[in-house]
Amino acid sequence: AMYEAKDAGGAQYHVYHDDMYQRVAQRVMLESEVRQALAKNQFSLSLQPQLSAQDKKLYGLEALLRWHHPERGMVSPDDFIPIIEKSEHMIELGYWVIRRCFELSKELRNKGYKDVRIAINLSAGQFSDINLPQYLSTLLAEFVLPANSFELELTEQTLVTDIEKAIDTMNNLKALGFTFAIDDFGTGYSSLAYLKRMPVDVIKIDKSFVFGMLENHADYQIIMSTIAMVKNLGLLVVAEGVESSAQLRSLTENECDIIQGYYFAKPVPEVELFAFLDSHIDE
Ligand code: C2E
Ligand code: CA
Ligand code: CA
Ligand code: CA
Numbered sequence: 001a002m003y004e005a006k007d008a009g010g011a012q013y014h015v016y017h018d019d020m021y022q023r024v025a026q027r028v029m030l031e032s033e034v035r036q037a038l039a040k041n042q043f044s045l046s047l048q049p050q051l052s053a054q055d056k057k058l059y060g061l062e063a064l065l066r067w068h069h070p071e072r073g074m075v076s077p078d079d080f081i082p083i084i085e086k087s088e089h090m091i092e093l094g095y096w097v098i099r100r101c102f103e104l105s106k107e108l109r110n111k112g113y114k115d116v117r118i119a120i121n122l123s124a125g126q127f128s129d130i131n132l133p134q135y136l137s138t139l140l141a142e143f144v145l146p147a148n149s150f151e152l153e154l155t156e157q158t159l160v161t162d163i164e165k166a167i168d169t170m171n172n173l174k175a176l177g178f179t180f181a182i183d184d185f186g187t188g189y190s191s192l193a194y195l196k197r198m199p200v201d202v203i204k205i206d207k208s209f210v211f212g213m214l215e216n217h218a219d220y221q222i223i224m225s226t227i228a229m230v231k232n233l234g235l236l237v238v239a240e241g242v243e244s245s246a247q248l249r250s251l252t253e254n255e256c257d258i259i260q261g262y263y264f265a266k267p268v269p270e271v272e273l274f275a276f277l278d279s280h281i282d283e
Helices: 002-039 077-084 088-110 132-143 156-160 163-176 192-197 207-211 217-232 245-253 270-280
Strands: 043-052 058-069 073-075 117-121 150-155 179-185 202-205 236-239 258-260
Touching (some): 058 077, 073 077, 088 117, 088 132, 088 270, 132 163, 163 179, 163 192, 217 236, 245 258
Parallel strands (some): 202 236
Antiparallel strands (some): 043 058, 043 258
């Protein structure tokens, strides 16, 4: 038994070591590829509509990054963002995303979609970058756009690293007029005590709770009590990952404010955005 345990331990270590090596190699490769990909315009955004549950009006669009890799095809953000998350390349890529969102917001206004917010995902590294507030305020002036055209999405994960600094940055950006959403709510270290101190406007219930909400009693209860709590705090609540009319009905009956999910629309490639909005959305 001793030997078995030792062997197992040894093997595990070996696997771990290989895996670690692979991950380092993969990260280094991805990081250099990201810089090239930026230069070669391999990134684009897809925009996923968020609709008001009650009247089905367009509330906002979440910007989701897409990478068209020449050999690997479409690379999902879940497959490369976590890997390069902490590198300067993610910050550079993040700035590219932000600028693109400003361009799109300008285009939306010019085409008459005045009150549609663009939700921008910010990674931890991006949010703690000291240049972020300056960058954002420069863009506001350059594009002549009100800051409340944008909703900055932060995850609980992003916020726990240095909570005092995060609150400070949020307050600075809030003073410029930006709005904030807490993404993937319920999956991280949701400290309700901190939530109270943050200038948050929107809470997004994670899709993992929504998927099984009508089959799983616990998921259902978590969603319904989150909706009640968020509304009692005077904030807006978004449910993401809504795929069926039954989920939509249940969420609407329970006064969820905003719905995002495949039931209404999958993320729309930016080149198709205006055609999509013109044919699917009554303003
Ligand atoms: P997220 O911020 O939680 O975004 C929602 C994800 O759920 C998106 O996946 C979206 O396509 C997917 N989704 C929405 N509705 C449904 C539905 O009804 N059913 C199912 N099965 N999925 C649905 P996506 O586009 O693959 O993005 C994955 C994650 O990558 C995002 O999760 C976000 O964490 C990250 N990400 C994407 N774009 C950016 C970005 O520009 N910056 C940063 N920092 N992260 C990003
Ligand atoms: Ca998000
Ligand atoms: Ca989410
Ligand atoms: Ca997520």
